[in-house]
Amino acid sequence: MYLYDEIDQRLVDERVAQFRDQTRRFLAGKLSEDDFRALRLRNGLYVQRFAPMLRIAIPYGLLSTKQLRKLADIARRYDRGYGHFSTRQNLQLNWPKLDEVPEILAELATVQLHAIQTSGNCVRNITTDHFAGVAPDEIVDAFAWCELIRQWSTFHPEFNYLPRKFKIAVNGAVADRAATFVHDIGLHALRDADGAVGFRVIVGGGLGRTPVVGQVIREFLPWPHLLTYLDAILRVYNRHGRRDNLHKARIKILVKERGVAGFRREVEAEWARLKDGPATLTAEEVRRVESRFTRPAYACLRDIAFPKSKTPFNAWRRRNVHPHRQPGYAAVTVSLKKTGVPPGDVTSDQMERIADLAVRYSFGELRVTHEQNLVFADVQQAELHGLWQELRDLGLATPNIGLLTNIISCPGGDFCALANAKSIPVAEDIQRRFDDLDYLHDIGELDLNISGCINACGHHHVGHIGILGVDKNGEEWYQVEIGGNQGRTTISGANPGAYPGSPGNRGLSPIGASLGKIIGPSIARAEVPDVIERLIQTYLALRDSEHERFVDVVHRVGIEPFKKSVYGHPDQTPADRRAALAA
Amino acid sequence: MATLIKHRRIVAQPSPPELTLEPADDPAAFAERLADLRVVAVRFPKYADGRGYSIGRLLRERHGYKGELRAVGEVARDHLELLAQCGFDAFELRAGEDVDDALVAFDDLSENYQSTAAQPLPLFRRRAVA
Structure with a gap:
């Protein structure tokens, strides 16, 4: 955990007082609805379909048990x-009362949490690899760099009113577990031949209504220049990004209009004037921030060889336990994807129990993943069995990480004012259809992502299967994409006998970040599970071996066979399709 | 009526700006003239149009403008602290703003992490000295 110093704390406290006063002025009629909107969004407060929604920042997904207990208490x-x-590794509360939000923020501040810039057209929460600091393939621990960027972006006076929201992700490992190619800025922390840290800088990626894979504008930016380079990119974007059309205002549109070479020239010209200026980072500052992170005091242990027998524990271990750089330790994903529970939802009671477990098993810390699960990053392998039993009792040990039922889903039409369609019930229908664990494991790694509208909060464009809710004359319909991929991730546990990280582990995904292709006309909600089943059957018939994943097959053979399996001939009517699916 | 505040006081009879920059203007185009000007305004056409913040910093930090830098247009109480950090020292409040509220707006936050026009040394460099 990063521990605030006196100034970090004071700023968060002052922000609470500032928002309390803004809320007071709004309720007293001294601030218009529109003006207050800009201010409340910068404190995470939306007005949703039924109630306000408060989005609490969990910087780079790192959370202490003290903070989790406070979140449980606030939610209750x-x-x-x-x-x-x-x-975005954040926590959303769906039913707070507007006039109580300042009080909630004040309580959050007591445990070094806040909702600063979790919404609005400004730099949002910095996200990273949920295995930062513990992954065997790590090059640079991303956390300190995330915190340096968090401080730089917090209340940045020049960039508080950007053309549109701005998302930055940092990845410090060989595998990209932070989806850096679909962010406004993606940063890969690297080391040069001498071991000095630098960053590959990617710009202009993003999802939403115009999904784009980002492009590299600098292969290696030495670390002292990180903040001046970010300043240069943001300044070019702030001055020249479109403000006339909300849907063309993201940086990806500017990069597209200028061309990546043109955009790079502008950024480099701006940076030439900022380079080596006062915002240049110092070794002392990097050390200071690093030293404010608590680190686990590992015991000196050896890796354990687990038996390969087919037991429920081993099924969980293969999917939900991940390799660790420290011998004798493992990282564990706490699955929030149990069938029947909205993906990513946790009750206050569960939060408290999870906090207890994190204290006993993982040094009192946990992480939130962008796939909407939690991670205990530092568990002794010898304690995995005990932890598994306790998680199972809480309904948090579904062995489905990386599998089809580990669905990413936005809150959708049940909560969100923007949604065109529901997403949570669709996720549940799919989870119910694929409830056979052996079948699920046989299908292998598959990311299935659902968004309830084109804003793509459920990252459907980068799901191996992506589902998008659309509105057709007031009815909910669903468009299906296949072949998307969040990035060059690690394929874990694909070899059923191997402990992740052992030589049996298959390493990197052969496919980088890519966007899914729509397979055909949208389908009715009731048809979704059947269509997914068709896609899976097609995949199983086409794969070379169980090591070839669904997404690999789509990239090898294209979407045609899949399209055909769902739609038959091109002018098939919905009635034909239903009959075919039912057969 | 719009009220101009400067140095935390109301200016009774403001002099008109000698130059007003629009959000799409490039400050570099005016660089040569800046040394002779005493009042330059930057217009904020909308509450959430943030281009002027970059213009302010460029005028101060890159082009060395030393005179009065006035924010005009949709300038409201909750912008003032950010504007001041970006080099503005005069603020023509939009009609309807509560002037008393505005005069205390500069103290909402006691620190800035960043290097800004008002405080070129970022917090980490000042921390290092302290």
Whole structure:
């Protein structure tokens, strides 16, 4: 955990007082609805379909048990006893009362949490690899760099009113577990031949209504220049990004209009004037921030060889346990994807129990993943069995990480004012259809992502299967894409006998970040599970071996066979399709 | 009526700006003239149009403008602290703003992490000295 110093704390406290005053002025009629909107969004407060929604920042997904207990307590006292972990590693409360939000923020500040810049057209929460600091393939621990960027972006006076929201992700490992190619800025922490840290800088990626894979504008930016380079990119974007059309305002549109070479020239010209200026980072500052992170005091242990027998524990271990750089330790994903529970939702009671477990098994810390699960990063292998039993009792040990039922889903039409269609019930229908674990494991690694509208909060464009809710004359329909991929991730546990990280582990995904292709006309909600089944059957018939994943097959053979399996001939009517699916 | 505040006081009879920059203007185009000007305004056409913040910093930090830098247009109480950090020292409040509220707006936050026009040394460099 990063521990605030006196100034970090004071700023968060002052922000609470500032927002309290803004809320007071709004309720007194001294601030218009529109003006207050800009201010409340910068404190995470939306007005949703049924109630306000408060998005609490969990910087780079790192959370202490003290903070989790506070979140549980807040959810119980100010909300309905549960929270929703989002794809930006944040926590959303769906039912707070507007006039109580300043009080909630004040309580958050007591445990070094806040909701600063979790919404609005400014730099949002910095996200990273949920295995930062523990992954065997790590090059640079991303956390300190995330915190340096968090401080740089917090209340940045020049960039508080950007053309549109701005998302930055940092990845410090060989595998990209932070989806850096679909962010406004993606940063890969690297080392040069001498071991000095630098960053590959990627710009202009993003999802939403115009999904784009980002492009590299600098292969290696030495670390002292990180903040001046970010300043240069943001300044070019702030001055020249479009403000006339909300849907063309993201940086990806500017990069497209200028061309990546043209955009790079502008950024480099701006940076030439900022380079080596006062915002240049110092070794002392990097050390200072690093030293404010608590680190686990590992015991000196050896890796354990687990038996390969087919037991429920081993099924969980193969999917939900991940390799660790420290011998004798493992990282564990706490699955928030149990069938029947909205993806990412956790009750206050569960949060408290999870906090207890994190204290006993993982040094009192945990992480939130962009796939809407939680991670205990530092568990002794010898204690995995005990932890598994306790998680199972809480309904948090579904062995489905990386599998089809580990669905990423936005809150959708059940909560969100923007949604065109529901997403949570669709996720549940799919989870119910694929409830056979052996079948699920046989299908292998598959990311299935659902968004309830084109804003793509459920990252459907980068799901191996992506589902998008659309509105057709007031009815909910669903468009299906295949072949998307979040990035060059690690394929874990694909070899059923191997402990992740052992030589049996297959390493990197052969496919980098890519966007899914739509397979055909949208389908009715009731048809979704059948269509997924068709896609899976097609995949199983086409794969070379169980090591070839669904997405690999789509990239090898294209979408045609899949399209055909769902739609038959091109002018098939919906009635034909239903008959075919039912057969 | 719009009220101009400067140095935390109301200016009774403001002099008109000698130059007003629009959000799409490039400050570099005016660089040569800046040394002779005493009042330059930057217009904020909308509450959430943030281009002027970059213009302010460029005028101060890159082009060395030393005179009065006035924010005009949709300038409201909750912008003031950010504007001041970006080099503005005069603020023509939009009609309807509560002037008393505005005069205390500069103290909402006691620190800035960043290097800004008002405080070129970022917090980490000042921390290092302290």
